[in-house]
Each structure stands twice: as C-alpha cells, then as structure tokens.
Amino acid sequence: MSRVEAYEPTTRTIPTRARDRAAYDHDTVHAILDAGYVCHLGFVRDGSPVVLPTLYGRVGDRLYLHGSSGSRPLRMAGEAAGEARDPGLEVCVTVTHVDGLVLARSAFHHSINYRCVVVHGTAHQVTDPEEKKAALDALVDHVVPGRAADSRPGNAKELAATAVLRLDLREVSAKIRTGGPHDEPEDLALPYWSGVLPVAPVYGAPIPSDDLAPGTPEPAYLSAR
Amino acid sequence: MSRVEAYEPTTRTIPTRARDRAAYDHDTVHAILDAGYVCHLGFVRDGSPVVLPTLYGRVGDRLYLHGSSGSRPLRMAGEAAGEARDPGLEVCVTVTHVDGLVLARSAFHHSINYRCVVVHGTAHQVTDPEEKKAALDALVDHVVPGRAADSRPGNAKELAATAVLRLDLREVSAKIRTGGPHDEPEDLALPYWSGVLPVAPVYGAPIPSDDLAPGTPEPAYLSAR
Numbered sequence: 001m002s003r004v005e006a007y008e009p010t011t012r013t014i015p016t017r018a019r020d021r022a023a024y025d026h027d028t029v030h031a032i033l034d035a036g037y038v039c040h041l042g043f044v045r046d047g048s049p050v051v052l053p054t055l056y057g058r059v060g061d062r063l064y065l066h067g068s069s070g071s072r073p074l075r076m077a078g079e080a081a082g083e084a085r086d087p088g089l090e091v092c093v094t095v096t097h098v099d100g101l102v103l104a105r106s107a108f109h110h111s112i113n114y115r116c117v118v119v120h121g122t123a124h125q126v127t128d129p130e131e132k133k134a135a136l137d138a139l140v141d142h143v144v145p146g147r148a149a150d151s152r153p154g155n156a157k158e159l160a161a162t163a164v165l166r167l168d169l170r171e172v173s174a175k176i177r178t179g180g181p182h183d184e185p186e187d188l189a190l191p192y193w194s195g196v197l198p199v200a201p202v203y204g205a206p207i208p209s210d211d212l213a214p215g216t217p218e219p220a221y222l223s224a225r
Numbered sequence: 226m227s228r229v230e231a232y233e234p235t236t237r238t239i240p241t242r243a244r245d246r247a248a249y250d251h252d253t254v255h256a257i258l259d260a261g262y263v264c265h266l267g268f269v270r271d272g273s274p275v276v277l278p279t280l281y282g283r284v285g286d287r288l289y290l291h292g293s294s295g296s297r298p299l300r301m302a303g304e305a306a307g308e309a310r311d312p313g314l315e316v317c318v319t320v321t322h323v324d325g326l327v328l329a330r331s332a333f334h335h336s337i338n339y340r341c342v343v344v345h346g347t348a349h350q351v352t353d354p355e356e357k358k359a360a361l362d363a364l365v366d367h368v369v370p371g372r373a374a375d376s377r378p379g380n381a382k383e384l385a386a387t388a389v390l391r392l393d394l395r396e397v398s399a400k401i402r403t404g405g406p407h408d409e410p411e412d413l414a415l416p417y418w419s420g421v422l423p424v425a426p427v428y429g430a431p432i433p434s435d436d437l438a439p440g441t442p443e444p445a446y447l448s449a450r
Contacts, residue, residue, distance in 0.1 A: 012273075038323055038337065040265035042276035048237075051267035051276055053321040053341050096278040098263055098426070101450075107365050107376045108383035112263065116278050140332050144422070151332045151417050158333035180434045192376050193444050194437055197369070198429035201323070208420040209405045211413055219418050225326075 012120050013173035023174040032117045032174055033058045033095055037143045041065060042092040045076070056093070057135065057142035058169075063093060063119065064126070064135035065165040088122035093167060101197040104181035105190045113196065116175045123165040135164045146221035237345050238398035248399040257342045257399055258283045258320055262368045266290060267317040270301070281318070282360065282367035283394075288318060288344065289351070289360035290390040313347035318392060326422040329406035330415045338421065341400045348390040360389045371446035 006024040007013070015022050023029070033056075041054040055066040076089050100113035126132045136159075137148040154162065181194050203225045206218055231249040232238070240247050248254070258281075266279040280291040301314050325338035351357045361384075362373040379387065406419050428450045431443055 012275075038321065038339075040267075040276050040319055040321070042265075042267040042274035042317070044269055044272070044274050047269070048315055048345065049267035049269050049274055049317040050237075050345075051265050051317045051319040051343070053319065053339065055337065090273055092267070092274040092276045094265055094276040094278065096263060096265070100432075101368055103369060103372065103376070103447075105377055106379070106383070107361060107373060108379045108387065110365055110368070110372075110376070112280065112368070114263075114278065118276070120273065120275075136332060140335055143326055143335070143337070144328065147328065147335075148332060151328070151335070152330055152412055152415055154331070154333045158331070162333065180432070183434075183436075187377055188436055189438070190377055191441070193431075193433070193441050193447070195431055195433040197431050197447055197450060199426050200429070201424050202427035204423035204425070206418075206420055206422050207325075207405070208418070209408075211408075212419055213414075216416070216418050222328075222418070222422055225422060 007170065007172040009173065010120075010171050013118065013171055015173075015175065018175075021175050021177055023176060024172070028176070029117055029169070029172055029174045030058065032097065032115045033063070034142075035097055035115070036095045039063075039065070039093045039095045042094070043076070043089055055139055055143065056095075057138035057140075059135065059138045061169045063167040063169060064139055065093070065123065065167065066136075066139050067163050067165070088124040089165070091119075091121065091123045091165075091167060093119040098199055099178070100199055102177075102181050103194055103197065105183045105187040105192040105194050109181050109183055111177060111181065113177050113179070114175075118173055118175070119167060119169060120171040121167050121169075123167045126164040126166050129159070131166075132159060132162075132164050135166070136162065139164075144221060144225065146219070150219055150221070232395065232397040234398065235345075235396050238343065238396055240398075240400065243400075246400050246402055248401060249397070253401070254342055254394070254397055254399045255283065257322065257340045258288070259367075260322055260340070261320045264288075264290070264318045264320045267319070268301070268314055280364055280368065281320075282363035282365075284360065284363045286394045288392040288394060289364055290318070290348065290392065291361075291364050292388050292390070313349040314390070316344075316346065316348045316390075316392060318344040323424055324403070325424055327402075327406050328419055328422065330408045330412040330417040330419050334406050334408055336402060336406065338402050338404070339400075343398055343400070344392060344394060345396040346392050346394075348392045351389040351391050354384065356391075357384060357387075357389050360391070361387065364389075369446060369450065371444070375444060375446070
C-alpha cells in the first residue's frame with residue numbers, strides 16, 4: 001500500500017485561517033525548499049525576535065544553515081554547543097517564493113500567489129568535520145547545482161571560520177496560494193481589470209570577474225539556471 | 226548646511242561583522258523597503274520565534290503590515306490593543322532582495338549580492354479608521370502602484386476583517402553586498418570560472434480573470450511593473 005509521507009501537523013503548524021492552503025507532505029515541502037536558497041532565520045535574543053536572511057541547503061530531512069562563526073545566531077548556538085548538555089538554538093526558518101500579484105476588483109480581495117515553508121525547531125552547530133564539509137557542499141550546490149565540485153574546497157582555516165547550523169525537518173508546514181482573484185459576485189460588473197500578474201526570479205547573463213583568465217569557459221551549470 | 230538624514234545605530238543594528246556593508250541613511254533604507262512588498266515578520270509566541278511572510282507598505286517613517294484580524298500576530302497585537310495600556314507586539318521585520326549569485330574560485334568565498342533592511346520595534350494595531358484606510362491604500366499601491374485608486378475601496382465589513390499593524394521606523398539598518406567575488410591571491414590561477422550571476426524578479430504578461438468582461442482594458446500600471 002502506498003502512503004504519502006508527510007510531516008505531522010502541530011498546533012504551531014496548523015494555520016488559524018486558510019487551512020485549505022496548508023500542506024504537510026514531503027514532496028510539496030521539499031520542492032519549495034529546493035526551489036530557493038535564501039531563508040529567513042528567526043530566533044530570540046534577549047527576549048526579542050530577530051530575523052536574518054541566511055543561505056541554506058537541504059539534505060534529506062535536514063536543513064543546513066550557513067553563517068560566519070562570528071555571526072550572532074551561530075555564536076549563540078556555538079556557546080550552547082560548548083556546554084555539557086547542548087540545548088541548541090530555538091529557531092523558525094521560513095522560505096517564501098512569490099509567484100504572482102493577484103488583482104481583484106475590490107481592494108480587499110487583492111492577494112499574492114506564493115509558496116512558503118515554515119520550519120520550527122532547535123538548530124545545533126555542526127561540529128563533525130565530515131558532516132560540515134558535506135553540508136557546505138550541499139549549501140553551494142543548493143545555490144548553483146554542480147558548483148561544489150567545480151571550485152576549490154575549503155581548507156582547515158576556512159572550515160573553522162564557517163559555522164553551519166543543522167535543523168531537522170520535523171515540525172514543518174507549507175502554505176500555497178495559486179489561481180486568480182476571488183471577487184464578490186456583486187463586484188463582477190465593476191469596470192476594473194482583474195487577474196494575475198505573474199512574477200519569477202530571472203537570471204541574467206553571467207558577469208565574469210575582472211581578473212578571470214581569458215578563455216576560461218563559462219560552465220554549463222550557469223546557463224542552466 | 227545639508228545633512229544626510231539617518232537612523233541612529235544601536236547595539237542591535239550594528240552588525241558583528243562586515244560592518245562596511247551596513248547603512249543607516251533614510252534614502253538607502255527607504256529605497257530597499259520601497260523595492261519590495263513582502264517582508265518576513267518575526268515575533269515571539271509562547272517564548273518561541275515565529276517568522277511569517279507578510280505584505281507591507283511604507284508611509285514616511287512608518288511601515289504598515291497587513292493581515293487578517295484572525296491571524297496570530299495580528300490577534301496578539303489586537304489582544305494587547307484591548308488592554309488599558311497597549312504594550313503592542315515586539316517584532317523584527319526583514320526585507321531582502323537577492324541581486325546576484327557570487328561565484329568565487331574557492332567554495333569559501335561564494336556569496337550572494339543582496340539588499341536587506343532589518344527593522345526592530347513594537348508594532349501596534351491601527352484602530353483609527355482613517356489611518357487604516359490610508360494604510361490599506363498604501364499597501365495596495367506598494368504592490369501595484371496606482372492600483373488603490375483603480376479598485377473598489379473596502380467597505381465597513383471588509384475593513385473590520387482586515388487588521389493592520391503600524392511599525393515606526395526608528396531602530397533600522399540596511400545591509401548591502403555588491404560586486405564580484407573576493408578570491409585569495411593564490412586562487413586566481415585556478416581553472417574555475419568566477420564572477421556574478423545576476424538575478425531579479427521579472428513580471429510576465431498579465432493573465433486576465435476568466436470572468437473578466439471582454440474588452441476591459443489592461444491598465445497601464447501593469448505594463449509598468
């Protein structure tokens with residue numbers, strides 16, 4: 001018997017409204033995560049919320065978040081990692097893609113088409129050197145698939161200067177809006193245009209470094225983006 | 226004497242690293258805010274961080290954040306608004322634009338070109354009907370400039386179902402990275418391509434609603450996006 005693998009909904013991941021937009025199955029969640037590389041990492045510092053844009057990569061049911069060893073969330077998790085019992089850093093990681101502007105005839109029914117994943121959990125610093133190397137490769141390949149193997153790997157000093165947080169995907173939900181506006185029946189005859197303006201990130205022509213040796217071929221994985 | 230107007234840096238808005246990327250002047254901060262319409266709203270709920278994508282608009286030195294009256298952060302601020310002394314909701318609002326993928330010869334020096342604004346502060350529910358109407362117009366016009374005047378304004382029931390949070394811009398910083406990769410001198414001779422892959426949101430052709438009356442003209446402000 002086939003079964004859709006899904007994350008267990010919790011009180012935090014069941015939306016208070018628009019529940020029909022929520023999804024928990026692995027395929028939907030992973031596809032949204034894999035379509036991006038910048039998340040917004042939320043954590044609590046001195047009782048106050050902090051939200052920072054952060055690079056991430058996914059390996060199976062784990063997210064790896066990138067940062068300098070000197071950055072605040074990484075240091076906070078690092079200080080925790082130094083303790084006998086590592087409590088980690090409680091985080092909320094959100095990845096959002098905007099797919100379209102939804103223009104209804106009424107101001108009220110204007111909306112956005114989007115795909116979004118929210119992950120709640122406790123992040124831990126990756127201390128195992130092999131896991132850290134694999135995580136950094138995954139991070140680079142998440143941004144530009146194929147690039148990790150086509151660049152100089154980090155040396156010991158660079159690996160020490162880079163901190164990686166691991167966040168297991170357990171308490172996770174996706175939220176998706178698609179389609180056109182939902183106008184009130186009595187508004188349909190109004191003279192306003194209604195519909196969707198699609199939007200998507202588009203990559204331009206690669207700009208070589210000034211110091212790139214003439215004749216260095218442009219890698220195929222760049223044209224593929 | 227001319228003076229650049231700027232937000233006062235605080236311990237929270239001075240970065241622990243890459244300080245040369247930070248900016249506080251109004252022009253830089255406002256331009257980044259005005260270039261987007263989806264922020265990531267962070268707040269603390271039961272001691273844990275929550276980060277949600279949220280529509281926003283800017284009016285002078287104020288951000289207005291949009292939500293349903295039923296959504297969690299709006300309800301939390303709303304409950305507070307009901308109290309004799311309104312403490313508001315402590316938030317961190319982050320707006321990020323990704324401008325390019327920076328590919329260095331070394332994995333370590335890979336980066337992202339981006340523009341980002343982080344706002345710390347206390348958000349309050351907008352209760353004044355006139356301010357709420359103006360804020361909702363600003364929100365719609367932030368997404369599609371010119372649209373607020375070209376749609377049916379909200380009625381009393383719709384305004385009641387919409388909650389708007391106000392966040393004053395006081396503790397604010399921008400962070401910007403531009404330009405190519407910064408490779409180590411000893412890496413310059415490596416055979417890897419290096420440079421920047423630019424990226425930007427691009428709008429497609431507008432898709433009219435199925436129920437749009439034939440002959441309804443496509444508004445000029447859509448082609449302008």
